[in-house]
Amino acid sequence: MNEKKLDLRVIKTQNLLYQTLVELLKDKPFEEIKVQDICNTALINRSTFYAHYSDKYELLAAYINNLKNALKKELEKNNNISNTKEYYMEMIKLFLNHIDDKRDVYQSALVNNQNSISMDILYDVINNDVTRHIQEDVNQADIPSTVISRFYIGAVLNVGIEWLKSNNKYTKDEVIHYLDLLIPDDLNRKK
Amino acid sequence: MNEKKLDLRVIKTQNLLYQTLVELLKDKPFEEIKVQDICNTALINRSTFYAHYSDKYELLAAYINNLKNALKKELEKNNNISNTKEYYMEMIKLFLNHIDDKRDVYQSALVNNQNSISMDILYDVINNDVTRHIQEDVNQADIPSTVISRFYIGAVLNVGIEWLKSNNKYTKDEVIHYLDLLIPDDLNRKK
DNA sequence: AATATAACAAACAAAAAGTTGCATAATTAT
DNA sequence: ATAATTATGCAACTTTTTGTTTGTTATATT
Numbered sequence: 441m442n443e444k445k446l447d448l449r450v451i452k453t454q455n456l457l458y459q460t461l462v463e464l465l466k467d468k469p470f471e472e473i474k475v476q477d478i479c480n481t482a483l484i485n486r487s488t489f490y491a492h493y494s495d496k497y498e499l500l501a502a503y504i505n506n507l508k509n510a511l512k513k514e515l516e517k518n519n520n521i522s523n524t525k526e527y528y529m530e531m532i533k534l535f536l537n538h539i540d541d542k543r544d545v546y547q548s549a550l551v552n553n554q555n556s557i558s559m560d561i562l563y564d565v566i567n568n569d570v571t572r573h574i575q576e577d578v579n580q581a582d583i584p585s586t587v588i589s590r591f592y593i594g595a596v597l598n599v600g601i602e603w604l605k606s607n608n609k610y611t612k613d614e615v616i617h618y619l620d621l622l623i624p625d626d627l628n629r630k631k
Numbered sequence: 632m633n634e635k636k637l638d639l640r641v642i643k644t645q646n647l648l649y650q651t652l653v654e655l656l657k658d659k660p661f662e663e664i665k666v667q668d669i670c671n672t673a674l675i676n677r678s679t680f681y682a683h684y685s686d687k688y689e690l691l692a693a694y695i696n697n698l699k700n701a702l703k704k705e706l707e708k709n710n711n712i713s714n715t716k717e718y719y720m721e722m723i724k725l726f727l728n729h730i731d732d733k734r735d736v737y738q739s740a741l742v743n744n745q746n747s748i749s750m751d752i753l754y755d756v757i758n759n760d761v762t763r764h765i766q767e768d769v770n771q772a773d774i775p776s777t778v779i780s781r782f783y784i785g786a787v788l789n790v791g792i793e794w795l796k797s798n799n800k801y802t803k804d805e806v807i808h809y810l811d812l813l814i815p816d817d818l819n820r821k822k
Numbered sequence: 823a824a825t826a827t828a829a830c831a832a833a834c835a836a837a838a839a840g841t842t843g844c845a846t847a848a849t850t851a852t
Numbered sequence: 853a854t855a856a857t858t859a860t861g862c863a864a865c866t867t868t869t870t871g872t873t874t875g876t877t878a879t880a881t882t
Contacts, residue, residue: 583812584801587801593789594787595783598789599785601785602781615778618774622774
């Protein structure tokens, strides 16, 4: 959370390592990427790599953390909405903008890797945000509110990821429109 | 698809390797498991391992393939249902039974691994099955049928996975009931 | 300009991966 | 039941990758 060191060289090499990792992920799955590969394409010494991260998993984790924080910050713009459906729709817009912005990253992590890390990255942040907002609905319906939110989070994430996979099949606004139709206005409706 | 070799020793060691992998996954994430570890606990020689699989990733892939085929076969029991909602509900029951049966595997892959492979495993098979069944709905609604199925597949999968994570919070029948309520009877309804 | 420290270079040790040839045991085929 | 086949065990080896270390050079920071 608190970043003490601000040496330009540090920031520069870390950013370079992030960029390089994403670049290499376009070619091959994470398991096949060696620390040496990263250093070769990043044009830094391997000992420098180890000065920053103890292994490639730590590098990936750090980068994922960046992504998570970026999305988290985006979602926080959505703080003052009380209506549930309205909140969901705003969350969806921010979410789709996020994966659209970072299309490169998420696509390579999704398409090239058999073990898709994208779901985890996105799920955590969105679930936290939803859980923080949706409290008022508890016990209003005959379905636990956590089940309801899991249901729609999974639905939204999966549509988003499919949109990402099938590049340009629909516009972002179309996806938003479809989700608007699929998510009921009263999420706690009784059948 | 076609299994030629039937030598009992081959089948025995391969099953042993699958078992051992699942066992080790309970303790540590896949990346930390060495081929030597697998051989040590399976009580087979490392050269024997390499006679079957070129690396641990191939072993994992082979095992995942087994799981996929098991689920696929289960879902095929669901072939003669024409009504969409009815099909979905049957699919859900078979799906929940499957992850309940293989609870050990999916839980360790979910909980212990940061990169949850479970979603991928499950998603592929279920999506194929759904795509095979849901054709009649095309163009009946103002939402593409693929989007609709992605939406509900993601929803169901996510609820199932959360059920798996929070062991015993709900019974299987409760989960089925909740999903029954959350999935509309006419999936192509207009709002 | 002086100080601090990040990055480079090169060499090292150790772990893990992957290969090979041969003996032995288990399975299959006759 | 016996012979032929083939999987496994064993042991030694090479290669790859990882992770560490020490000293030098370059680049920020103050």
